[in-house]
Amino acid sequence: xxxxxxxxxxxxxxxxxxxxxxxxxxxxxxxxxxxxxxxxxxxxxxxxxxxxxxxxxxxxxxxxxxxxxxxxxxxxxxxxxxxxxxxxxxxxxxxxxxxxxxxxxxxxxxxxxxxxxxxxxxxxxxxxxxxxxxxxxxxxxxxxxxxxxxxxxxxxxxxxxxxxxxxxxxxxxxxxxxxxxxxxxxxxxxxxxxxxxxxxxxxxxxxxxxxxxxxxxxxxxxxxxxxxxxxxxxxxxxxxxxxxxxxxxxxxxxxxxxxxxxxxxxxxxxxxxxxxxxxxxxxxxxxxxxxxxxxxxxxxxxxxxxxxxxxxxxxxxxxxxxxxxxxxxxxxxxxxxxxxxxxxxxxxxxxxxxxxxxxxxxxxxxxxxxxxxxxxxxxxxxxxxxxxxxxxxxxxxxxxxxxxxxxxxxxxx
Amino acid sequence: xxxxxxxxxxxxxxxxxxxxxxxxxxxxxxxxxxxxxxxxxxxxxxxxxxxxxxxxxxxxxxxxxxxxxxxxxxxxxxxxxxxxxxxxxxxxxxxxxxxxxxxxxxxxxxxxxxxxxxxxxxxxxxxxxxxxxxxxxxxxxxxxxxxxxxxxxxxxxxxxxxxxxxxxxxxxxxxxxxxxxxxxxxxxxxxxxxxxxxxxxxxxxxxxxxxxxxxxxxxxxxxxxxxxxxxxxxxxxxxxxxxxxxxxxxxxxxxxxxxxxxxxxxxxxxxxxxxxxxxxxxxxxxxxxxxxxxxxxxxxxxxxxxxxxxxxxxxxxxxxxxxxxxxxxxxxxxxxxxxxxxxxxxxxxxxxxxxxxxxxxxxxxxxxxxxxxxxxxxxxxxxxxxxxxxxxxxxxxxxxxxxxxxxxxxxxx
Numbered sequence: 001x002x003x004x005x006x007x008x009x010x011x012x013x014x015x016x017x018x019x020x021x022x023x024x025x026x027x028x029x030x031x032x033x034x035x036x037x038x039x040x041x042x043x044x045x046x047x048x049x050x051x052x053x054x055x056x057x058x059x060x061x062x063x064x065x066x067x068x069x070x071x072x073x074x075x076x077x078x079x080x081x082x083x084x085x086x087x088x089x090x091x092x093x094x095x096x097x098x099x100x101x102x103x104x105x106x107x108x109x110x111x112x113x114x115x116x117x118x119x120x121x122x123x124x125x126x127x128x129x130x131x132x133x134x135x136x137x138x139x140x141x142x143x144x145x146x147x148x149x150x151x152x153x154x155x156x157x158x159x160x161x162x163x164x165x166x167x168x169x170x171x172x173x174x175x176x177x178x179x180x181x182x183x184x185x186x187x188x189x190x191x192x193x194x195x196x197x198x199x200x201x202x203x204x205x206x207x208x209x210x211x212x213x214x215x216x217x218x219x220x221x222x223x224x225x226x227x228x229x230x231x232x233x234x235x236x237x238x239x240x241x242x243x244x245x246x247x248x249x250x251x252x253x254x255x256x257x258x259x260x261x262x263x264x265x266x267x268x269x270x271x272x273x274x275x276x277x278x279x280x281x282x283x284x285x286x287x288x289x290x291x292x293x294x295x296x297x298x299x300x301x302x303x304x305x306x307x308x309x310x311x312x313x314x315x316x317x318x319x320x321x322x323x324x325x326x327x328x329x330x331x332x333x334x335x336x337x338x339x340x341x342x343x344x345x346x347x348x349x350x351x352x353x354x355x356x357x358x359x360x361x362x363x364x365x366x367x368x369x370x371x372x373x374x375x376x377x378x379x380x381x382x383x384x385x386x387x388x389x390x391x392x393x394x395x396x397x398x399x400x401x402x403x404x405x406x407x408x409x410x411x412x413x
Numbered sequence: 414x415x416x417x418x419x420x421x422x423x424x425x426x427x428x429x430x431x432x433x434x435x436x437x438x439x440x441x442x443x444x445x446x447x448x449x450x451x452x453x454x455x456x457x458x459x460x461x462x463x464x465x466x467x468x469x470x471x472x473x474x475x476x477x478x479x480x481x482x483x484x485x486x487x488x489x490x491x492x493x494x495x496x497x498x499x500x501x502x503x504x505x506x507x508x509x510x511x512x513x514x515x516x517x518x519x520x521x522x523x524x525x526x527x528x529x530x531x532x533x534x535x536x537x538x539x540x541x542x543x544x545x546x547x548x549x550x551x552x553x554x555x556x557x558x559x560x561x562x563x564x565x566x567x568x569x570x571x572x573x574x575x576x577x578x579x580x581x582x583x584x585x586x587x588x589x590x591x592x593x594x595x596x597x598x599x600x601x602x603x604x605x606x607x608x609x610x611x612x613x614x615x616x617x618x619x620x621x622x623x624x625x626x627x628x629x630x631x632x633x634x635x636x637x638x639x640x641x642x643x644x645x646x647x648x649x650x651x652x653x654x655x656x657x658x659x660x661x662x663x664x665x666x667x668x669x670x671x672x673x674x675x676x677x678x679x680x681x682x683x684x685x686x687x688x689x690x691x692x693x694x695x696x697x698x699x700x701x702x703x704x705x706x707x708x709x710x711x712x713x714x715x716x717x718x719x720x721x722x723x724x725x726x727x728x729x730x731x732x733x734x735x736x737x738x739x740x741x742x743x744x745x746x747x748x749x750x751x752x753x754x755x756x757x758x759x760x761x762x763x764x765x766x767x768x769x770x771x772x773x774x775x776x777x778x779x780x781x782x783x784x785x786x787x788x789x790x791x792x793x794x795x796x797x798x799x800x801x802x803x804x805x806x807x808x809x810x811x812x813x814x815x816x817x818x819x820x821x822x823x824x825x826x
Contacts, residue, residue, distance in 0.1 A: 254795065255671055257795065259672075259675065261795065262731065262788070263732060264784075290805065317675075319680070382674065393670075
C-alpha cells in the first residue's frame with residue numbers, strides 16, 4: 001500500500017482542507033492519506049478552537065486515513081522546527097511522498113530555492129545572523145537573507161518566501177533533505193479566501209483564521225456554514241453543546257494571567273522562548289490588564305512578532321521550560337490519534353517497518369515529550385473552563401484512537 | 414500612650430473576638446489595641462473567607478485600633494514561626510503587653526511550662542527529633558516531648574498543650590522570650606462554641622470555623638447572624654453582593670489543580686513545606702479528582718496532618734519556594750492595613766521609636782517578603798474568580814490604610 005503525508009492543524013477543518021486531502025491522494029495515487037496534526041496548542045502559539053480529538057474526527061470524515069499527533073515541542077515551535085518534527089513523523093510512518101499547499105501549486109521554484117540556499121549556505125546564514133543581531137525578527141531576517149542570495153543568481157524561478165504557506169512548504173523540503181528522507185515533495189495550489197468560488201465546484205473556501213474570527217465576533221456558527229463540510233459543522237455543534245465555548249486566548253487569559261503573576265519575572269525567564277528580559281514586560285502587562293487584547297497590545301513591540309509572543313505565552317501556560325525543550329531534539333514516537341479502516345489496514349502492513357514506536361495507548365510509553373503532550377491537553381481542558389458532563393483531565397488516557405470511515409465507506413470494502 | 418497587642422485571623426470576626434479585644438484593653442489598661450493579622454492565606458493553610466481589607470474593616474469596628482499584616486511567610490507557617498513573626502511585630506510597634514485567648518485564662522501554667530522547657534531543653538528537643546524521625550507529625554512530636562518532661566517534674570500547674578489555643582499562646586510566650594521582648598504576656602479565657610451564652614450578656618459565641626461551615630453548608634448567612642457583630646454582617650453582605658462568593662479551597666481548587674498539573678512532581682518538590690516525595694501523591698490526586706474534598710482524602714495519610722498538607726497547597730497556589738522562604742528569616746516591615754483615630758494618634762507618638770520601617774504605601778519599599786504578600790493577595794483575588802465591578806489585581810497598591818472609628822467614636826474625641 002502507498003501512503004502520502006500532509007501536515008495539518010485543522011483549526012477548524014474547512015473546505016480548503018478537504019480539497020488538499022483529495023488532491024494529495026489523487027496526485028500521488030496513494031492508497032492512504034496520513035496527517036500529522038498539532039495537538040491542543042498550535043504553531044502560531046494559540047490554544048486550538050477545539051481539542052485534538054474533535055479535530056481528528058473532522059479529519060477522518062474529510063479524506064484523511066490516519067492522524068498522528070505532532071508533539072507539543074514541535075507543534076508550538078517556529079517553522080523550521082515545526083517542519084522538522086512533522087516531516088520526521090511522515091517519514092517514520094512510511095510515506096512515499098508528502099504534499100503541501102502553496103500559492104502557485106508548482107514544486108519547481110521550491111526545488112530551485114532549496115538548491116540555491118544549499119549553494120550559498122554560508123552567505124545565507126551570515127545574513128540571518130547579522131539581521132537578528134541588528135534586532136530584526138526571525139521571519140524578517142529570513143526574508144533579508146533570501147533576498148540577498150536571490151540578488152546574486154540568474155535563476156528566475158524561485159519560491160516566494162514572503163507567503164506563510166510557501167515558507168512552511170520550503171521548510172518541509174529542507175527538513176526532508178536534512179533527515180535524508182526519500183519522500184517525494186509535492187505541492188498543490190492553496191485554495192484560500194482569495195480564490196474564486198466557482199473553481200471549487202460551488203464550495204466556498206475561507207481561511208481557518210477567518211472562520212474563527214467570524215465565530216468569535218458573531219458568537220454564532222451561521223456565518224461559517226458555507227465554508228466547512230457537514231462533518232465539521234456536526235462536530236462543532238456537539239462541542240458547543242458539551243463545552244459551551246471554543247478555545248482562544250481571551251477564554252484562556254485568566255489562567256495565563258494567574259500563572260504569570262504566580263511565577264513572577266525571575267521564574268518566567270526559565271520558560272522556553274522567553275529571552276532578553278521580555279519576562280518583565282509580560283509580568284507588568286499581566287499586572288495591569290484583565291483582558292487578553294490590551295495585555296498583548298502592551299507586550300507587543302517591534303522586536304517580536306505577535307506569533308513569537310504568543311508562543312511564549314503558550315509555554316508559560318503549559319510550564320514548558322528551556323531545560324525541558326533541550327531533552328526533545330527529535331520526535332521519538334508515533335502517537336496515533338485516529339484511523340479509518342484503510343488507515344488501519346495500512347498500519348498493519350507497515351507495522352514492522354516503522355522507524356519510531358507506534359503509540360495507541362499513552363500508558364504504554366514513559367517519555368518526557370509524551371508527558372508534555374498529555375499535560376498540554378490537560379491544561380487546555382482546565383483553562384477552557386467548566387464542562388460538567390465531560391471529563392477534563394486525563395483524556396489522553398481515556399481516549400483510544402478514534403476509529404471511523406470516511407465518505408461513507410465501510411470496514412469490509 | 415499605652416498599647417497592648419493581639420494576634421488574630423478574624424476569619425470572620427465574631428462575638429468571641431470582640432470580647433477578646435475588649436478584655437485585652439481592659440486587663441492591660443491600654444489606650445490602644447494593636448492587632449497583627451494574617452493576610453489572605455491563613456495559618457491552617459486556607460484561603461481566607463474574605464480578604465485582608467474586609468477583615469481589617471471588621472477589626473476596626475470591633476475594638477481594634479491598629480491592624481498590621483503578618484507577612485505571608487509567617488502567616489502560613491506552623492505555630493512556632495507564626496508566633497515568632499507576630500510577636501516580633503507587636504514588639505516592634507511598641508506594645509507593652511500582649512494578650513492571647515486560652516482555655517483557662519490563667520497565665521501561670523504557661524509561665525511554668527515555659528520555664529520547665531527551658532530547664533529541660535536538651536531532653537525536650539531530643540524527644541521531638543526522635544518522634545519526627547519515627548514518623549510522628551510535628552504536633553504529635555511536641556505533645557510527646559511535653560509529656561516526657563512533665564513526667565519528670567513535681568510542678569503541677571502546667572499548661573495543657575493539647576489545645577490549639579494553648580499551643581499558640583505558649584509559642585507567643587516562647588517567641589517573646591526568644592527575641593528578648595519586654596512585653597508582658599497576658600491571657601483571657603477563650604469564649605468558644607462550648608461556652609455558655611448567658612455569660613456573654615446574651616451574645617452567642619461560635620467558632621469562626623463553625624461560622625464558615627454553616628455558611629458553606631447552607632449557602633446563607635442567616636445561621637451565623639447571632640454569632641457575629643453587626644459590622645461583620647454588613648461587611649460580609651457587601652462582599653457577597655460584590656464578589657458573589659467567599660473564599661475556601663473548594664472555590665480555589667480549579668486554580669490549585671491547574672497549577673499542580675502544570676508544575677508536575679519535579680517542580681512541585683521545590684515548593685516550601687513539600688518533602689519526602691509527597692509531591693507525587695499530590696500530583697496523582699490532582700490528576701484524578703475534580704473537587705477538593707476527594708483530592709484531599711487521597712493525599713491525606715497518617716504521616717501528615719490535614720493542616721500541614723493545606724499549607725503545602727497554599728504554597729503551591731502562590732508559588733512560594735523553599736528558596737524564597739530562606740530569604741525571610743524575620744519580619745522586616747510593619748505593614749499598616751488600617752487604623753482608628755486613636756490608632757493614628759498612637760502611631761504618631763511612637764513613630765520615631767519603631768524598630769521596623771512602617772509601610773503605609775507598599776510602593777515605598779522594595780522587599781521580597783512584601784512582594785510575596787502582594788502576590789498572595791493578587792492570586793487570592795484571581796482564584797476567587799470573576800467579579801466585574803471590583804479591581805482584582807494590585808489592590809495592595811490601590812488600597813490606602815483603612816481609616817475608621819470604632820464604637821461610634823469620632824476623630825475629635
